[in-house]
Amino acid sequence: MHAFGRLTEVDVARRRLLSAARPVRRTETLPVTEAFGRVAAATIRAPFPVPSFARTTWDGYAVRSKDTTAVGPGHPVSLRIVGEVFAEQAYPGRLGAGETVAIATGGAIPAGADAVVIFEEVERTEGSIVVRRPIPPGDRISRPGHDFPRGSVLVRQGTELSATALGTLAACGVPTVAVYARPVVAVVPNGNELLVPGVPPRTGMIFESNNATIAAVVTAAGGIPRLSDPVPDDPAVIERAIRAALDSSDLVLATGGSSVGERDHLPRILPRLGTLLFHGVAVRAGKPTLAARVGDKLVVGLPGHPTSCLANMYWLLLPVLRKIARRAGPGFTEGWAVLGHDAMAPSPGLSTIVPLRFENGRAYSTFRGSSIITSLSGATAFAMLPPGRRVVRAGTRIRVYHLDPPLGTVRPE
Amino acid sequence: MHAFGRLTEVDVARRRLLSAARPVRRTETLPVTEAFGRVAAATIRAPFPVPSFARTTWDGYAVRSKDTTAVGPGHPVSLRIVGEVFAEQAYPGRLGAGETVAIATGGAIPAGADAVVIFEEVERTEGSIVVRRPIPPGDRISRPGHDFPRGSVLVRQGTELSATALGTLAACGVPTVAVYARPVVAVVPNGNELLVPGVPPRTGMIFESNNATIAAVVTAAGGIPRLSDPVPDDPAVIERAIRAALDSSDLVLATGGSSVGERDHLPRILPRLGTLLFHGVAVRAGKPTLAARVGDKLVVGLPGHPTSCLANMYWLLLPVLRKIARRAGPGFTEGWAVLGHDAMAPSPGLSTIVPLRFENGRAYSTFRGSSIITSLSGATAFAMLPPGRRVVRAGTRIRVYHLDPPLGTVRPE
Numbered sequence: 001m002h003a004f005g006r007l008t009e010v011d012v013a014r015r016r017l018l019s020a021a022r023p024v025r026r027t028e029t030l031p032v033t034e035a036f037g038r039v040a041a042a043t044i045r046a047p048f049p050v051p052s053f054a055r056t057t058w059d060g061y062a063v064r065s066k067d068t069t070a071v072g073p074g075h076p077v078s079l080r081i082v083g084e085v086f087a088e089q090a091y092p093g094r095l096g097a098g099e100t101v102a103i104a105t106g107g108a109i110p111a112g113a114d115a116v117v118i119f120e121e122v123e124r125t126e127g128s129i130v131v132r133r134p135i136p137p138g139d140r141i142s143r144p145g146h147d148f149p150r151g152s153v154l155v156r157q158g159t160e161l162s163a164t165a166l167g168t169l170a171a172c173g174v175p176t177v178a179v180y181a182r183p184v185v186a187v188v189p190n191g192n193e194l195l196v197p198g199v200p201p202r203t204g205m206i207f208e209s210n211n212a213t214i215a216a217v218v219t220a221a222g223g224i225p226r227l228s229d230p231v232p233d234d235p236a237v238i239e240r241a242i243r244a245a246l247d248s249s250d251l252v253l254a255t256g257g258s259s260v261g262e263r264d265h266l267p268r269i270l271p272r273l274g275t276l277l278f279h280g281v282a283v284r285a286g287k288p289t290l291a292a293r294v295g296d297k298l299v300v301g302l303p304g305h306p307t308s309c310l311a312n313m314y315w316l317l318l319p320v321l322r323k324i325a326r327r328a329g330p331g332f333t334e335g336w337a338v339l340g341h342d343a344m345a346p347s348p349g350l351s352t353i354v355p356l357r358f359e360n361g362r363a364y365s366t367f368r369g370s371s372i373i374t375s376l377s378g379a380t381a382f383a384m385l386p387p388g389r390r391v392v393r394a395g396t397r398i399r400v401y402h403l404d405p406p407l408g409t410v411r412p413e
Numbered sequence: 414m415h416a417f418g419r420l421t422e423v424d425v426a427r428r429r430l431l432s433a434a435r436p437v438r439r440t441e442t443l444p445v446t447e448a449f450g451r452v453a454a455a456t457i458r459a460p461f462p463v464p465s466f467a468r469t470t471w472d473g474y475a476v477r478s479k480d481t482t483a484v485g486p487g488h489p490v491s492l493r494i495v496g497e498v499f500a501e502q503a504y505p506g507r508l509g510a511g512e513t514v515a516i517a518t519g520g521a522i523p524a525g526a527d528a529v530v531i532f533e534e535v536e537r538t539e540g541s542i543v544v545r546r547p548i549p550p551g552d553r554i555s556r557p558g559h560d561f562p563r564g565s566v567l568v569r570q571g572t573e574l575s576a577t578a579l580g581t582l583a584a585c586g587v588p589t590v591a592v593y594a595r596p597v598v599a600v601v602p603n604g605n606e607l608l609v610p611g612v613p614p615r616t617g618m619i620f621e622s623n624n625a626t627i628a629a630v631v632t633a634a635g636g637i638p639r640l641s642d643p644v645p646d647d648p649a650v651i652e653r654a655i656r657a658a659l660d661s662s663d664l665v666l667a668t669g670g671s672s673v674g675e676r677d678h679l680p681r682i683l684p685r686l687g688t689l690l691f692h693g694v695a696v697r698a699g700k701p702t703l704a705a706r707v708g709d710k711l712v713v714g715l716p717g718h719p720t721s722c723l724a725n726m727y728w729l730l731l732p733v734l735r736k737i738a739r740r741a742g743p744g745f746t747e748g749w750a751v752l753g754h755d756a757m758a759p760s761p762g763l764s765t766i767v768p769l770r771f772e773n774g775r776a777y778s779t780f781r782g783s784s785i786i787t788s789l790s791g792a793t794a795f796a797m798l799p800p801g802r803r804v805v806r807a808g809t810r811i812r813v814y815h816l817d818p819p820l821g822t823v824r825p826e
Contacts, residue, residue, distance in 0.1 A: 032625045033624050033640055034628070036629035037633075048613075052614035052616070057782070059674065086605065086676060088605040088617045089617050104676065106619060108617040147785050163789075164792075165790070166625040167623070167626035167629075167723060168790075169622075169625070170622035171719055171786050173613075175610040193519055195586070196588070197445065197583050197585075197586045197588040198586070201461045201465035201586055204501045204520065209582075209583035211583065213577065213579060213583075216450075216575065216576035216580075219449050219450070313576075369470070373580040374560075376576070376577045377578070379577075
């Protein structure tokens with residue numbers, strides 16, 4: 001076994017990966033009722049004015065405003081009810097002087113009418129209403145195109161489709177929306193020591209668990225995980241598996257075999273596939289990480305240790321996944337927090353990832369060791385302590401990255 | 414048309430709905446790689462101790478600690494390398510005095526060895542290593558059950574399955590997990606004026622858009638929306654549609670026809686189906702809302718106005734959806750904010766829902782009218798102004814409810 005060469009700083013590693021990542025270009029068309037959370041692949045404009053006709057915004061009576069001009073205290077006007085308009089109907093005639101039509105919210109304003117007076121403001125007698133104040137023209141009326149003129153932008157390309165955005169499309173008569181495909185992320189675990197969960201344990205073997213955690217992060221970032229069973233420590237087999245994964249995915253994540261031992265084959269395979277971006281990141285846990293650009297795609301080799309793998313999924317891969325999935329932002333929000341206890345930065349030359357939980361406004365590490373996956377249980381943020389410090393004291397104000405969603409929080413599939 | 418009877422206060426309406434809502438009881442079994450975000454339906458315990466054998470946590474050499482007891486400055490010890498253990502292997506022999514075995518991270522500790530010294534701490538010569546400090550027993554070794562003793566709780570029933578929870582299950586050899594089914598939420602729009610998006614506009618008609626917004630909120634809350642095309646204003650047809658929906662879902666949301674007009678049939682249908690919980694909520698927008706308990710299920714009639722419907726989906730239905738889906742919390746977080754401008758509470762007897770966006774630390778209403786769905790665009794929170802106030806002045810500190818996810822934020826499907 002040999003040592004790492006010069007390690008790549010965390011910011012440099014992330015920047016190289018991010019700048020090499022290509023947003024997905026495939027699109028698909030979905031009903032607006034099934035597009036929640038997807039990213040619009042085109043700008044959508046109103047195909048018609050909305051509303052497409054003058055309509056009332058209240059239940060009431062459509063009137064000619066000029067019939068009420070002279071109305072005042074002690075001088076009411078009586079208007080004869082000549083019809084009724086339910087929401088979906090158009091009044092067939094034209095409103096004459098002294099006439100009114102009962103109209104339900106959303107109903108089309110009859111020809112001749114130019115205002116609506118609401119039920120609560122009139123007295124209804126047999127066959128007529130009494131109006132006691134002047135009704136201004138346009139009152140309680142929504143004109144054609146009031147909400148959205150024809151051609152107005154409803155949704156911009158690149159927008160994440162929220163409930164209101166989708167409701168707006170539907171309300172404007174748009175039945176479907178073109179969205180970017182969810183990027184496919186292939187996961188290729190390697191290592192002779194890996195057992196697939198579901199069989200009895202065996203001495204020397206461990207259960208493969210990075211598939212499960214990577215699938216979760218990929219899903220949370222808007223991607224589709226495509227998992228595979230562990231591949232043995234055979235460089236030809238690993239290379240073949242990665243090449244096949246490249247053909248059928250937008251990003252390949254290989255787990256295990258990323259360090260500098262004899263059985264770590266990725267450092268020799270990745271340069272054969274494309275351009276190596278880095279091997280060895282100046283971070284703990286998670287140093288044995290490497291990445292290569294292969295055409296428009298990326299292959300990232302992640303450490304097999306579950307905590308190192310998952311920590312790297314968050315600080316390094318999440319922003320990359322989000323860029324490929326065309327999501328805004330890195331997936332975490334920067335902030336400050338006060339440490340609740342002394343934190344160790346045990347390796348002077350390395351940055352230290354500290355998973356954090358918050359209690360009474362202070363941040364506490366959840367780290368229990370890189371082999372123990374529960375090191376990240378309950379963490380909702382992380383800090384990246386800079387290299388060269390041994391102990392960061394309780395009470396120190398540190399930069400933290402709040403995960404959205406938090407590590408312990410979830411999204412439905 | 415007649416007036417509402419006594420309106421139900423917002424807190425009372427929500428409490429009645431919440432206390433009548435029954436968490437879903439159906440379960441399904443999923444691979445741990447596909448269960449992200451789901452809710453565990455059973456407590457899961459470690460089926461084996463993890464690790465199941467003593468293993469090294471570092472790359473290094475397995476040693477007998479007693480061989481190094483006398484070591485000190487100027488008194489190194491040389492140990493003969495008698496073999497090599499890759500991660501998946503078990504060393505066949507037993508380590509004798511003065512012997513060592515090279516061992517990769519995760520490798521099983523050979524019989525006789527009780528500590529590991531890491532590569533960086535020794536000098537390797539031809540066939541042996543030189544150790545210059547005493548190695549304490551147990552150093553760099555993870556004992557059987559160190560991470561999880563057999564039978565220890567890995568995931569508790571009712572827990573949302575995070576990346577770490579799923580990784581923990583996989584690492585302990587658990588291949589699948591029983592989760593609660595996502596509740597099915599049937600949506601039954603009614604109204605003769607409703608057009609399904611995709612056809613040309615027609616005078617008097619509007620495009621049905623509540624299906625799209627409700628589907629989004631239901632999805633965000635962990636449910637499965639089951640939508641239907643609009644049903645005409647025929648009480649028998651509406652009742653039949655609601656009864657059919659009750660048979661095939663966990664919750665029925667009927668939209669439109671919920672007010673007090675002649676064409677509002679829900680107030681007459683719901684009492685026939687079960688026990689009316691309320692009709693008319695003292696809130697603006699969203700007053701024409703009613704609900705009934707039908708056996709173990711709920712039918713809620715929501716106003717057809719898109720903004721009123723969606724606002725009620727958030728403040729009233731989201732907590733109910735989350736309870737049925739067995740999610741913790743109401744789906745929003747309480748906080749305080751300072752109003753950036755005067756806000757109107759126009760109806761003295763009604764609470765007022767104000768959708769809010771934040772800018773420079775102040776809260777601004779996004780409301781543009783209850784018929785305009787974009788009234789909620791960009792809102793990430795809402796306030797519920799109490800009844801009896803006319804204007805709430807800029808600079809006032811108000812209680813706000815931050816939506817998680819925000820109205821404008823999304824989750825992948």
